[in-house]
Structure formats: structure tokens, C-alpha cells
Amino acid sequence: NILGSLFYGTILGIFLVAIFIKHIRGNAVFIAAVLSESIILTLFFLNKYEIYEMAYLWYNLIGPALVITFSVIFQAMMPGKPETQEA
Numbered sequence: 001n002i003l004g005s006l007f008y009g010t011i012l013g014i015f016l017v018a019i020f021i022k023h024i025r026g027n028a029v030f031i032a033a034v035l036s037e038s039i040i041l042t043l044f045f046l047n048k049y050e051i052y053e054m055a056y057l058w059y060n061l062i063g064p065a066l067v068i069t070f071s072v073i074f075q076a077m078m079p080g081k082p083e084t085q086e087a
Contacts, residue, residue: 005056006044009063010037016064017071024075032070036063 010033022078040059047054 005059009060010067013045013064013067017068017077024071029071031074032067035070036066
């Protein structure tokens with residue numbers, strides 16, 4: 001369960017962005033997922049070495065929240081292609 005909690009949240013975040021936020025592109029989601037996973041792993045190791053305490057099931061909520069938040073931020077910062085108008 002702990003191993004699943006480390007990765008399921010980030011994967012859920014990727015799916016949520018793909019389903020509900022259509023304007024966010026793959027590059028922004030990929031960068032957000034890598035950053036979010038690194039934060040989750042950092043939290044896990046800080047918890048493992050008793051620097052702070054958090055139940056591992058919280059990673060399933062923190063992961064999607066980070067992926068969605070970072071995806072929106074990174075997409076806003078990335079230069080976009082001009083949209084073409086089709087007649």
C-alpha cells in the first residue's frame with residue numbers, strides 16, 4: 001500500500017488533467033508530474049527518517065493536487081502556438 005501511495009496520486013493527477021482541463025498540453029503535465037513525484041518522494045523519505053510525521057495515504061491526495069496546480073502554472077508560463085481559426 002505504501003508503494004502504491006507513492007505513485008498512484010501522481011498518475012491520478014495526470015488523468016484528471018487530461019480529462020477535465022483540455023487546454024493544458026503534455027509538456028506542462030510531464031514537468032508537473034516529475035516535480036510532483038519528486039516532492040512526494042521527498043515527503044516520504046522525510047517521514048521515513050522521522051523528520052516529520054504524515055500518514056502515507058495522504059500522498060494519494062497531495063499527488064493529484066500538486067500535478068493539477070503545477071500543470072496550470074507551467075502551461076501559463078509556456079509560450080503557446082497561435083490558434084488558427086478555421087472557417
